[in-house]
Amino acid sequence: MDALAPYAADPRRSRGRIHPETAPEGRNEFQRDRDRIVHSGAFRRLEYKTQVFVNHEGDLFRTRLTHSIEVAQIARTVARRLRLHEDLTEAISLAHDLGHTPFGHAGQDALNRCMQPHGGFEHNLQSLRVVDELEERYIAHDGLNLCFETREGVLKHCSPVNAAKLGEVGRRFIEHTRPSLEAQLANLADEIAYVNHDVDDGIRSGLVSVEQLLAVELFARHHREVVAGWPGAGERRQVYETVRRMINELVLDLSRRSEVLIAEAAPGSIDDVRAAPPLIAFSDEVGARAAQLKRFLFDNLYRHYRVLRMTSKAARIVTALFDAFAADPRLLPDEHRRKAERNRHRAIADYIAGMTDRYAIKEHRRLFAVDEA
Ligand code: MG
Numbered sequence: 001m002d003a004l005a006p007y008a009a010d011p012r013r014s015r016g017r018i019h020p021e022t023a024p025e026g027r028n029e030f031q032r033d034r035d036r037i038v039h040s041g042a043f044r045r046l047e048y049k050t051q052v053f054v055n056h057e058g059d060l061f062r063t064r065l066t067h068s069i070e071v072a073q074i075a076r077t078v079a080r081r082l083r084l085h086e087d088l089t090e091a092i093s094l095a096h097d098l099g100h101t102p103f104g105h106a107g108q109d110a111l112n113r114c115m116q117p118h119g120g121f122e123h124n125l126q127s128l129r130v131v132d133e134l135e136e137r138y139i140a141h142d143g144l145n146l147c148f149e150t151r152e153g154v155l156k157h158c159s160p161v162n163a164a165k166l167g168e169v170g171r172r173f174i175e176h177t178r179p180s181l182e183a184q185l186a187n188l189a190d191e192i193a194y195v196n197h198d199v200d201d202g203i204r205s206g207l208v209s210v211e212q213l214l215a216v217e218l219f220a221r222h223h224r225e226v227v228a229g230w231p232g233a234g235e236r237r238q239v240y241e242t243v244r245r246m247i248n249e250l251v252l253d254l255s256r257r258s259e260v261l262i263a264e265a266a267p268g269s270i271d272d273v274r275a276a277p278p279l280i281a282f283s284d285e286v287g288a289r290a291a292q293l294k295r296f297l298f299d300n301l302y303r304h305y306r307v308l309r310m311t312s313k314a315a316r317i318v319t320a321l322f323d324a325f326a327a328d329p330r331l332l333p334d335e336h337r338r339k340a341e342r343n344r345h346r347a348i349a350d351y352i353a354g355m356t357d358r359y360a361i362k363e364h365r366r367l368f369a370v371d372e373a
Contacts, residue, residue, distance in 0.1 A: 003083065004083055004084075004085060005082065005083035005084065005262075006267075006268050006269060007181060007262065007267040007268070007269060007270060007272065007273050008083060008084045008085050008180075008181065008182070008270070009030070009084070009085045009088045009149045009180045009181075009182050009270055010085070010270070011028040011029035011030045011031075011085070011087070011088070011147070012028075012029075013270075014029050014030075014147045014148060014149055015147070015148035015149065015168070016147065016148060017145045017146065017147055017148075018132070018141075018143075018145060019140060019141045019145050021145065028087060029147050030085055030087035030088040030091055030147065030149070030150065031087045033087075033088075033091040033144070033146045033147055033150045034087055034090050034091035034094065036144040036145075036146065037091055037094050037095045037098075037131070037144065037146075038094065039137075040098070040130075040131075040135050040137065040144060041135065041137070042098045042099075042130045042134070042135060042354070043065075043094065043095075043098065044065075045354065045356050046063065046064040046065035046068055046097060046098070046100075047063055047064075047065040047356075048063065048356035048357055048358055048359075049063060049064040049065075049097075049100055049101075049102055049103075049104075049356055049357060050063070050064070050102065050103050050104040050107075050314075050357050051063055051064055051066075051067045051104060051194070051197075051198075051201075052104060052198055052201060052202075052301065052302065052307065053201060053205065053307075053310075054103065054310055054314070054357050057205075057310075058204075058205070060201075060204060061201045061204070061205070062197045062198075062201055064097045064100055067097065067193060067194065067197065068093060068094050068096065068097055069094070070193040070197060071093040071094075071096065071186065071189045071190045071193045072089075072090045072093035072094050072189075074189040074192050074193055074247070074251060075089045075090065075092075075093045075182075075185050075186045075189035076089055076090055076093075077251060078185055078189065078251060078254060078255050078258070079182060079185060081255050081259075082181065082185075082255065082258060082259065082262070084181050084182050084185060085182055088149055088150065088153070088180070088182040089182040089185055089186055089189075091146075091150050091153075092150060092153030092154060092182060092183055092186040093186045093189060093190070095127060095131060095146075095150065095153075095154050096127060096153075096154060096156065096186060096187075096190060097123075097127065098126075098127045098130045098131065098154075099123045099124065099125070099126025099127030099128070099129060099130050099353060100123050100126075100127075100353075101121075101123065101126075101318065101352065101353045101355075102314070102318070102352075102355045102356055102357045102359070102360040103310070103311075103314030103315075103317070103318065103357055103360070104314075105302075105311075106310070106311035106312075106314040106315050106318075107314050107315070107318050107360075108121065108123045109315065110314065110315040110316075110318040110319050110322075111318055111322065111349055111352060111353060113319070114318070114319055114322040114323070114326075114349070115345060115349050118345035118346065118349075119162075119345075119346070120159070120162075121349050121353070122157070122158065122159065122162065123353075124154070124155055124156045124157045124158060125155065125158055125162055126350075126353050127154045127155070128151060128154050128155045128166075128169070129350070130143075130354075131143055131144045131146050131150075131151065131154060132144075132146075132151065134350060134354070148168065148169065149180055149182070149183075151169050152169055152172070152179045152180065152183060153179055153180065153182060153183030153186055155169055155170070156183075156187055157173075158170060158173045159173075160173055160174055172274070177274045177275060178273060178274050178275075178276065178277070178278055178279075179274065180270055180273060180274070181258075181262075181270075181273055181279060181280055184278055184279065184280035185258075185280045187280075188254055188280055188281075188282070191290065191294075192247060192250045192251060192254070192290075195290060195293050195294055195297060196243050196246055196247050196250075197243075198297050198301060199213065199219065199239075199243055199246070199293070199297070200239065200240070200243050202297065202300075202301045203239055207300075207301055207304045207306060207307065208300050208301050208304075210223065210235060210239065212296075212300060213296070215296070216292055216293050216296045217289050217292060218246055218249070218289040218290065218292065218293050219242060219246065219293065222241075222242045222245040222246055222249070223238065223239075223242040225245075226238050226241045226242050226245070249286065250282070250286065250290060253282055253283055253286040254280065254281070254282055254286075256283070257281055257282055257283045257286075258279060258280045258281060261278075261279045261280075261281060262279050265277075265279055267279070317360055317361065317364045318352060318360065320364060320367075320368065321352055321360065321363060321364055321367065322348055322349075322352060324367050324368075325340075325348045325351070325352075326344065326345060326348055329341075329344055329347075329348070331367065332347075332348070332351065333351075336348070336350075336351040
């Protein structure tokens with residue numbers, strides 16, 4: 001790895017952990033965070049959580065786990081080029097969806113509706129709750145006790161009301177400052193990963209067609225070139241090659257535009273980065289192309305009637321679980337029931353958010369099917 005840029009996050013100058021620990025040997029503080037995330041229970045559960053397609057719909061679709069790995073891959077590539085801290089970017093990327101409920105956004109929206117009278121439910125805030133409190137793997141403390149920089153990156157969005165309760169890590173949502181470049185990068189790598197893999201999964205599922213996607217400039221241009229160059233390659237390989245080129249265009253544009261913005265702002269430290277406007281960005285032109293693709297996916301994939309059927313089922317499952325537990329917390333497994341004695345609705349939300357798709361379906365059956373125990 002080239003020398004770190006002066007504006008990169010530096011593990012030797014970390015703002016530290018909530019519970020002070022001795023320095024790790026043989027790895028830096030951000031590597032240690034990455035390792036703690038990979039070994040957490042919440043990380044393993046990502047394998048069985050929906051990205052767009054419910055886990056049992058097919059073995060080839062992205063799950064939150066493979067999505068998170070693709071985000072980390074893209075983010076690390078750009079981090080290396082910009083001389084940012086690769087380990088921090090990887091840690092943030094791998095942790096960014098840890099707070100996601102079962103059934104993707106449908107589950108999160110349903111849980112948020114249930115929690116409205118009790119402080120709401122935000123999945124970014126939940127990701128921070130997972131790493132700060134909910135993982136119970138250490139003798140000395142709850143949570144994974146990660147560095148400030150990793151926690152700052154995990155908390156991508158936060159309402160001002162909740163931010164005010166979080167101390168240091170929430171301050172930027174009140175003062176409207178930025179997080180590290182590593183965090184800004186993980187955020188945009190997330191976008192590059194999902195728009196591209198959703199094109200791939202969307203076509204494979206048969207919910208969107210190549211013909212429809214030809215209305216999207218970013219896809220159409222690369223697809224035309226691929227078909228002209230390899231007319232007999234078959235649709236599947238032509239789509240893979242097209243998606244590969246789309247990822248490449250977005251990654252290169254993001255890298256180049258960010259280099260220009262960083263050179264212009266010339267931040268001398270991570271604190272300069274925090275005070276500056278966003279410095280990781282697409283060019284206007286490529287940003288508009290990415291936005292067109294996002295709109296297409298929203299209209300044609302995320303709102304496809306077959307996805308919406310799943311969405312409405314998911315919302316009903318989450319809501320039914322929540323209502324049943326809220327009405328009678330004695331139905332909760334012991335460990336969660338004990339937590340519910342202190343804060344009933346938050347404990348129920350934590351329990352449901354931690355479920356995988358199939359666990360939620362099973363738990364729903366156990367609660368509502370009379371022939372199930
Ligand atoms: Mg994501």
